[in-house]
Amino acid sequence: xxxxxxxxxxxxxxxxxxxxxxxxxxxxxxxxxxxxxxxxxxxxxxxxxxxxxxxxxxxxxxxxxxxxxxxxxxxxxxxxxxxxxxxxxxxxxxxxxxxxxxxxxxxxxxxxxxxxxxxx
Amino acid sequence: xxxxxxxxxxxxxxxxxxxxxxxxxxxxxxxxxxxxxxxxxxxxxxxxxxxxxxxxxxxxxxxxxxxxxxxxxxxxxxxxxxxxxxxxxxxxxxxxxxxxxxxxxxxxx
Numbered sequence: 081x082x083x084x085x086x087x088x089x090x091x092x093x094x095x096x097x098x099x100x101x102x103x104x105x106x107x108x109x110x111x112x113x114x115x116x117x118x119x120x121x122x123x124x125x126x127x128x129x130x131x132x133x134x135x136x137x138x139x140x141x142x143x144x145x146x147x148x149x150x151x152x153x154x155x156x157x158x159x160x161x162x163x164x165x166x167x168x169x170x171x172x173x174x175x176x177x178x179x180x181x182x183x184x185x186x187x188x189x190x191x192x193x194x195x196x197x198x199x200x
Numbered sequence: 201x202x203x204x205x206x207x208x209x210x211x212x213x214x215x216x217x218x219x220x221x222x223x224x225x226x227x228x229x230x231x232x233x234x235x236x237x238x239x240x241x242x243x244x245x246x247x248x249x250x251x252x253x254x255x256x257x258x259x260x261x262x263x264x265x266x267x268x269x270x271x272x273x274x275x276x277x278x279x280x281x282x283x284x285x286x287x288x289x290x291x292x293x294x295x296x297x298x299x300x301x302x303x304x305x306x307x308x309x
Contacts (some may be wrong), residue, residue, distance in 0.1 A: 186250070
């Protein structure tokens, strides 16, 4: 079964840093672009960041630009999100999400999510 | 930024009834719209992509249509497991600025 499993969520103080990881299995990571999507408690979904299959291009939502960095290691089927200068409004469940092949932005596989709580 | 508006916010229906959910975009997004289902404590699940294509394993009672700015998701006959929140999402822009609608909650009447 194709699967994404996130880890690294934690309680952190405002201004702090955190690194999220996502491990993929049962698919060839280098064939797919990947994303992070977040969901604040009781709220809707917000796309956070995108990385192409080869890491050639990365994009970010305006709300995290300059503070978050997405990266990947295809040899280890892994995706990362380095989060710096964290704010209370970054508190959310963070999902690792796979794009459908050749359909960037259609999210066909989701991890179970990892909770990030930023205390002010 | 493309804004998606969903209506109604809540839809109360009985099992076996037909559900029709609406999603409107602030500008034309051609057919680049997806629908997701989310149950409490779970990750979203892709139902429909590119307005009308069912994702792998999605039952035929789910259908989508629309183009431009107006889209609908129809559940032809509600099953107990269909009571959930449904989100629409656009992928029209490049560089990406993917946005989601606020969601429609389908609950049991």
